[in-house]
Amino acid sequence: MAGGGADSASSGGRTVGLLCGAGLLPLRVAASLRSRGFRVVAIAIKGEADAAVESVADEVHWTGLAKLGQWIRLFKSAGADAVLMCGAVRKQRMFGSKAAMLPDWRTVRLWFGRTRTKEDHAILGAVADEFAREGMPVGSVRDYCPELLIPRGCVGRRRPTERQWRDIRFGWPIAKQVAALQIGQCIVVKEQAVVAVEGIDGTDATLERGGALAGGGAVAVKVPKESHDERFDIPCIGPETVEVLMRSGVGALAVQAGGTILLDADAVR
Numbered sequence: 001m002a003g004g005g006a007d008s009a010s011s012g013g014r015t016v017g018l019l020c021g022a023g024l025l026p027l028r029v030a031a032s033l034r035s036r037g038f039r040v041v042a043i044a045i046k047g048e049a050d051a052a053v054e055s056v057a058d059e060v061h062w063t064g065l066a067k068l069g070q071w072i073r074l075f076k077s078a079g080a081d082a083v084l085m086c087g088a089v090r091k092q093r094m095f096g097s098k099a100a101m102l103p104d105w106r107t108v109r110l111w112f113g114r115t116r117t118k119e120d121h122a123i124l125g126a127v128a129d130e131f132a133r134e135g136m137p138v139g140s141v142r143d144y145c146p147e148l149l150i151p152r153g154c155v156g157r158r159r160p161t162e163r164q165w166r167d168i169r170f171g172w173p174i175a176k177q178v179a180a181l182q183i184g185q186c187i188v189v190k191e192q193a194v195v196a197v198e199g200i201d202g203t204d205a206t207l208e209r210g211g212a213l214a215g216g217g218a219v220a221v222k223v224p225k226e227s228h229d230e231r232f233d234i235p236c237i238g239p240e241t242v243e244v245l246m247r248s249g250v251g252a253l254a255v256q257a258g259g260t261i262l263l264d265a266d267a268v269r
Contacts, residue, residue, distance in 0.1 A: 013037055013038075013039075014038055014039070014081055014082070015038070015039040015040075015041055015078060015079045015080045015081060016033055016038045016039070016040055016041070016080060016081075016082050016083070016084060016139075016144070017041050017042075017043065017074075017075035017078065017080035017082070017083040017084070017136060018030055018033070018040055018041065018042045018043070018057065018083075018084050018086060019042075019043050019045075019071065019083060019084070019085045019086070020042050020043065020044045020045060020048075020049040020050075020053055020086060020087050021045055021048045021049060021085075021086065021087025021088045021089045022048040022049065022050070022087050022088045022089065023050070023087045023088050023236070023238075023240070024050075024238050024239075024240070024263045024264065025086045025087050025141075025236050025238075025261065025263060026042070026044075026049060026050070026053055026086040026087045027050060027052055027053060027056050028145075028148060028263050028264075029084060029086050029141055029144070029145055029148070030042060030053065030056040030057045031056050032144070032145040032147065032148065033084075033144060033145070034056070034057075034058070036144075039058050039059075040056075040057045040058050040059075041057065041058060041059045041060075041061075041074070041075060041078040041079075041080055042057035042059065042060045042061070043060075043061050043062075043063055043071050043074055043075070044060055044061070044062050044063070045062075045063065045064070045065050045087075045089065046062055046063065046064055046065075047065070048065070048087065048088070048089050049062075049087065059078060061074050064102060065089065066102070066103030066104065066107040066111075067103070067104050067107065068104065068106045068107040068110060068127060068130060069104040069105060069106030069107065070104055072106070072130065072131065072134050072136075075131075075136055076134060076135075076136070080136055081135070081136060082136060082137060082138070082139050083128075083131045083136050083137070083138045083139070084138070084139055084140075084141055084144060085124065085127070085128070085138060085231065085232045086141060088202065106130070110126050110127065110130060111123075114126045114129075119182045120182065120232075120233070121182060121229060121233065124229075124231075124232045124233075125229065128231055128232070138231045138232070139231065140230040140231050140234070141230075141234060141261065142230050142234060143230075148261045148262065148263065149258055149259075149260065149261060149262070150237075150255060150257055150258070150260045150261070150262035151257060151258075152257035152258070153257075155262065155265070155268055155269060156242075156268065156269055157269065160219070160252045160254075164219050164251060164252045166192060167189040167190065167191070167192060167218075167219045168189075168219055168221060168252065168254045170189060170192040171187055171189035171194065171219065171220075171221040171254075172221055172223070172254065174187060174189075174194060174221075175187045175221040175222070175223045176223055176225070176226065178197055178198070179223055179224060179225035179226075179228075180225045180226060182225070183197065183198070183199065184197060184198025184199055184203075184206065185198060185203065185222050185223060185224065185225075185235050186198040186203045186206050186207070186220055186221065186222040187206075187210075187220065187221055188206060188207065188209075188210025188211070188213075188214065188218050188219070188220050188250060189218060189219055189220070189221065190214040190217055190218040190219070191217075195210050195213045195214045195218060196209045196210030196213060196214075203222060203241070204240070204241070204244045206220075207220055207241075207244045207245060207248045207250050208244065208247070208248045210248070210250060211247075211248025211249040211250045212248065214249070214250075215249075216249040216251075217249070217251065218249070218250050218251065219250065219251060219252040219253070219254065220245070220250050220252070220253045220254070221253075221254045221255075222235050222237070222253060222254070222255050222260070223235065223255065223256050223259075224256065224259055224260075234259065234260065234261055235255060235256070235259070235260045235261070236260070236261040236263065237253065237255060237260060237261070237262060237263070237268070238262065238263030238264050238267075238268060239263070239264050239267040239268055241253070241268075242267075242268055
């Protein structure tokens with residue numbers, strides 16, 4: 001695997017660069033890596049990453065969003081030989097003023113010269129290619145932190161009702177098609193009708209919107225697309241997801257076993 005397979009991911013003593021967006025995922029990945037003996041150098045994106053990353057990484061650098069050249073220089077100077085990209089970045093920021101982000105020259109060249117489309121996979125794949133060109137291939141959280149993957153079965157104490165199962169079975173292939181089109185990973189369903197589809201607003205906003213439209217009694221399905229790039233496209237759920245589900249009145253969430261990251265499993269249960 002580019003970026004280190006199962007064998008290299010289990011060997012300690014190396015330095016891994018962690019590019020950190022928002023949420024718990026970068027924190028849990030950093031802790032997992034350090035427990036395996038890796039030295040973790042984090043680049044935390046201002047306005048996105050959690051300040052708690054300072055307590056779980058060996059070295060932290062705060063930068064802007066569009067600073068690819070600076071990211072490469074920082075990781076190289078820290079001796080990183082692999083990179084993991086973790087956490088969310090609000091997509092709305094990418095479609096605002098590019099000048100307001102003050103992109104460095106390497107980011108400008110990538111954005112205008114090396115991304116044929118502005119889909120997530122195109123942008124993140126181009127960023128990964130740039131790291132690889134500098135001898136720091138991008139790896140997968142799935143390979144480095146396999147214990148974070150969700151197992152088969154019901155995670156919580158309650159099992160879905162038969163009506164919820166019908167909606168899940170109805171929604172699953174539709175969610176797969178939506179993901180394949182790179183629209184989003186999540187849909188909300190009630191009585192075998194799709195009431196919300198994830199767009200640029202993200203999963204949490206989709207759950208809120210779908211719950212409000214359904215007026216209670218809905219379910220959600222969140223899946224990766226087939227043949228997705230596991231370096232940066234693994235769905236992730238955790239305690240914050242459960243809070244949104246409860247607040248929005250969405251009664252069940254179905255995800256793909258072995259293909260979804262589960263954060264803080266005890267809190268979710």
